[in-house]
Amino acid sequence: MTDSPSSHTGPTGSDVSVPDVTLDDVRDAARRLSGVAHRTPVLRSRTLDALVGAEVFLKCENFQRMGAFKFRGAYNALSRLSPEQLARGVVAYSSGNHAQGVALAARELGSHAVIVMPEDSPQSKIDATAGYGAEIVTYDRYTGDRTAISRRLAEERGLALIPPYDHPHIIAGQGTATLELIEETGPLDALLVPVGGGGLMAGAAIAATALVPGIRMIGVEPEAGDDTRRSLAAGHRVTIPVPRTIADGQAVETPGELPFAINQKLVDSVVLVSDAEICAAMKLAFERLKIVTEPSGASALAALLAGRIDPLPAAIGVIISGGNIGLDRFLELLG
Template identity: 45%
Template sequence: MSIDQIAAAADRLRPVVRRTPVIASRVLSERTGQQVYFKCENLQRTGSFKPRGAYNRIANLSSDERARGVVAASAGNHAQGVAWAATELGIASTVFMPVNVALPKLAATKAYGAQVHLTGETIDDALVAAREYSEQHGAVLIHPFDHVDVVAGQGTVGLEIVEQIPDVSTIVVPTGGGGLLAGIASAAHALAPQVQVIGVQAASAAAWPGSLAAGHPVRVGSMQTMADGIAVRLPGDVPYAHVAELAQSVLTVSEEALSRALLLCMERAKLIVEPAGAAAVAALMTGDLDLRGPVCAVLSGGNIDPLVLTHVITHGLRAAGRYLAVRVTIPDRPGGLSRLLNVVSETGASVLDVVHSRTAPTLALDEVEVMLTVETRSEAHRQAVLDTLSGAGFTVDAQS
């Protein structure tokens, strides 16, 4: 794929997609010692970078292919990107989604104009159904990442970054199938070859490190991550060739790091970002990267189910030492609970919830179990609360 193909995609996309803003992050600049910017693709049409590749791919179809319509498989962002792009171009679209897809993503995909079918438990199941539909009805399958037109469309993010941050030295990119990473790496290599481009995956859904080590795409087995937008079992052949040649590396981050990154984006940047979209931020927060600045972290998407957001915020608060759930065994006598709460109060922690139980099988006859949920200020404060409770003679079991 050449820079001319990416430039042509940029010309094609300019009238219909947003040139998303670049925002400086003071908190990450202070933590990393380098100037850090966010490239806000979470503010793109449909809430992610996906319309860039989808529109470029569909716009390049022949008249005959357009007449047959398009089909895709996705749990969210690609589905919305294909539905929007097809409607924008006056083409019929059909999307297969897993039965457990988040309701907001399902509703959005329908609202953008796609005919939606729910099938199977995973994206792989939905993709099988989409391929069968394509074979039976002649609709063109729009793959989420494994096509040169899709990669060229995603590469326009790289063009914009180089234009918006002319002295950028490092670009950090959330990575699933590899289309966004391959596109950005290709654009950066052509326009600013000194720039290092780094991919980031969730550690529990990481196909790229093993694939790069093997020299070809390798399918991973089970995946369990909150970052469903980058949970891809097998990297694409098309993006693999570009990533293997042009990307500096692909590293992984934990679920705790992802949740803390999402929380930082909300609290400090006032940006709603989905777990997959916060992967680059998570990598910068770990402090494990050898960075050359200025640094650009791509926020690849912001489509998150409010119920999932609530769960992830709680997870992030706990990971950041801002939230403590602790099981405490106290004497079952008058004043026992009051003494416990007084000890917590003296630490400066705020009690959010108290559950009092006498039925736990491990309790003696004269004991009662209290499940406390408290708000703390930091990891150090969280540990101080635990130490104070233990020092006061209570049996303490902090919950993960």
């Protein structure tokens, strides 16, 4: 990666430098993704603006290939592997969206993916991952160690391990969503981003703070999965019990090491939303905005609707991170 850092006056009030991933890396990822990933729409709604009391710009990654932002980072990472590595194949671990992103990227690049998934992953995500041609290995998320399983498979089969967020190429790829957003909207006062392992937040923060100095970077986590908020408060990564939340894409025990190092410097705050608030956001998105979101994908919108952002900025971007949810589950949550 390039070595010119991004700067931002973070919560500490001092200028800080972020190594390893820069705006140049995000722009390089955007070039690799050009013509491969979708440039997803930015939606506006007068109804939403009136409800919130601000101008809201929704970056709709639910319209990305495979239904979520994860394709961006996965393709950026896989496209940099050597022909020999691609021929041997890749392995990844994921509750669903990174799984689909890696599976689709591997198919696009003529490789093969082995995906380690929790056995209780949404069936729609398991089916979609298999549909992209991946081999699926399941485990119990409450007793198994997905990283250890994946590392063992990588060693035994000679596979390249593609982690879901703790990798500079993954982070740079995820940052392209925010790059596109700001190219379209111009400067924003704040950006709301769902936080799971932290890769999307880190990529967004690198792009946004470099393009719009002074922008407020606000992460959003489910109440049951507040590992990043706790870690930022503690000043180091902490581990929580496996979260039990409808936001399966944010059910993370501890932030990724590299994403946390970036987010610790560039993120201003992290707010929490309840499962009920996420469902309310999903319902509004469906009924008034005519878009389908999965729970994790709607968490940033939920924070805005629930009044978690104080003070409220005049112009705010919101990343809708994904829409991968089956009809039965959607009806179960909103019925």
